[in-house]
Amino acid sequence: MxxxxxxxxxxxxxxxxxxxxxxxxxxxxxxxxxxxxxxxxxxxxxxxxxxxxxxxxxxxxxxxxxxxxxxxxxxxxxxxxxxxxxxxxxxxxxEAARLEGSKIFAKEIMQAAGVPTARAESFDDPAAACACLREHGAPVVVKADGLAAGKGVTVCASIDEAERAVREALEEKRFGDAGGCVLIEDCLRGEEASILALTDGETVVPLASSQDHKRAYDGDRGPNTGGMGAYSPAPVVSEDVWRRVMDDIYRPTLAELRRRGIRYKGVLYAGLMIEHGRPRVVEFNCRFGDPETQVVLPRLDSDLLPALQACVDGDLASVEPQWKSEACVCVVMASGGYPGPYEKGLPIEGLNAAEEAGTIVFHAGTDADPEGRVVTAGGRVLGVTALGATLKTAVASAYRGAGKISWDHAFYRTDIAHRELEREEP
Incomplete structure (x- = not known):
């Protein structure tokens, strides 16, 4: 095959x-x-x-x-x-991928399906958007409608910050056509989690839960990125939350798409905010998450290939993934300057040493130079990943591996999985 x-x-x-x-x-x-x-x-x-x-x-x-x-x-x-x-x-x-390609379309689907999510209004006029912001008050979220490589969402603590985000999108065209419209959205409170689910358009098979870390720096500070690390499972996704996610989010969404003549086949990612056991959708993605995939798939204890094929064939009801009991942690190593401008072509040292220490090194933004050396080729360069009997041991192993790798101006967060580790402390 x-x-x-x-x-x-x-x-x-x-x-x-x-x-x-x-x-x-x-x-x-x-x-x-x-x-x-x-x-x-x-x-x-x-x-x-x-x-x-x-x-x-x-x-x-x-x-x-x-x-x-x-x-x-x-x-x-x-x-x-x-x-x-x-x-x-x-x-x-x-057409189905518009769930990620247009946040306005996704919001329309969720509202029609009764899916729990934040209230939002869309604007293509800066003056009207800023007037809405002043009426709404802070905190508030400003989202570019289209694809912006994970950087089109600004969580604003003040109206000045929100108005600046609106102007960057609508007037300065920071995100190009993707920012031709913006959503002004209520700021949801709670703890984030990510759910990836396989679907053939009818059956939904959830994969293991995970939690991503979007902000660039420790303490969830700095600009949003495509993701600086993740861990799985995410204990905030309890059995009751799982039930609500399936019954209140996935099934109604797919049913609304079918009502419109759209059959969704593939993986559907739900980015969630969970407060007091109630999940609400922050966003949908139409593909495997990154870096969530890097912590979910190493925990898979069954064959992925027939599961993917079953989605295509409309036979997903026959699939039941099996999971390892171990936790998994991914630490993203990035180029200096990311998510802004960064240098490419820098030689990477220590890859073999990290793998010999028991970590999995997923390449994200790498290439080989004419001499055959592995060099940087992107903002997020590597995902240093480890399994462990506990989350704490997985975290320690991942950071041990990351510590063996270097290139000029490399950086990474040092607090991946901090929320759960803090809860586990006596």
């Missing part, structure tokens, strides 16, 4: 690594991949945003299954284009 994974980040490395362990022993391709996927798959020199190139590549390679990692090609319609070639694809259609 031949499987093509589209993307070049840590999520795609985690998918490739997990698929490589399948008893079915698939032949793996990754487009474009990175220095980590190159050890397990045949990297193809086609960018994930090059839809024509990916279609041509898939037409030539004829993969039995294509797994699309990033949101951009999903929202641009890669699934539809590949299916038109008669190929099996794990990933939602362009």
């Amino acid at each position: 031949k499987v093509l994974v589209v993307g070049s980040g840590g999520r795609e490395h985690a998918l490739v690594r997990t698929l490589a362990s399948s008893p079915r022993k698939p032949e793996l391709l990754c487009a474009p991949g990175n220095a980590g996927t190159a050890r397990l798959a045949r990297n193809l020199p086609v960018k994930a945003t090059d839809l024509d190139g990916l279609v041509s590549c898939a037409r030539a390679e004829r993969p039995d299954l294509t797994v699309i990692g990033p949101e951009a090609p999903l929202c641009a319609g890669l699934t539809d284009a590949l299916e038109a070639e008669g190929l099996a694809v794990f990933g939602p259609s362009k």
Whole structure:
């Protein structure tokens, strides 16, 4: 069996690594991949945003299954284009992917389905948006409507900060077309958690819970990023919360999509805020989360490949994933300056030492230079990941591995999983 994974980040490395362990022993391709996927798959020199190139590549390679990692090609319609070639694809259609591609559309779906979420209003006029802010008061959340690589959400403690976020999006075009409209949204209180669920459009199979860390610096300070680390499981997701997530969020959302003639196949990510055991949706993503995938998949104790295939075939009811009891922690190592401008091409030292210490090093923004050295090629460069009998031991192991890796101006948060570790302290 031949499987093509589209993307070049840590999520795609985690998918490739997990698929490589399948008893079915698939032949793996990754487009474009990175220095980590190159050890397990045949990297193809086609960018994930090059839809024509990916279609041509898939037409030539004829993969039995294509797994699309990033949101951009999903929202641009890669699934539809590949299916038109008669190929099996794990990933939602362009219309279904609007759940991530447009926060306004996602909010409309949730409101129609009665899904618990924050109140919000949308604006394309800065003056009207700022007038709403002054009436609303702080704290408040300003969100760019479209895809902004995890950086289009600003949680504002003051009206001045909120007005600045509105102007950056609508007037300064910081996010390009993605910021042509903004949502002004109530600021939800509670603790965040992430749920990834497989679906064939009817059946929903949740994966293990996790918690992401969005802010750049320790203590949840600094700008939002694509994610600076994660851990799994997230104990804040109790059995009762699981039931509410399935009954009040996933099933009504998929039913509303079906009512509109949209059948969602793939993975649906729900970013949640949980307060007093009540989950509310912060956002939907139309793909595996990053870095959540890097802590969820290492805990999987069953074959991922048939589960993905079942989503495509509409046979997900036959799938029941099995999980390891261990906790998993991922520490993201980033380039200096991220999520702002950063330097590329810096040699990375200590990768072998980190892996020999028992950690899994997922490559996110890496490449190989002409001399064959692994070098930085992105903002989030590596996800140093470890399993442990307890969360505390997993955290210690992940940081031990991260401490063995270096490049100029590298940085990482030193407090991943701090909320749960603080709760565990006597």
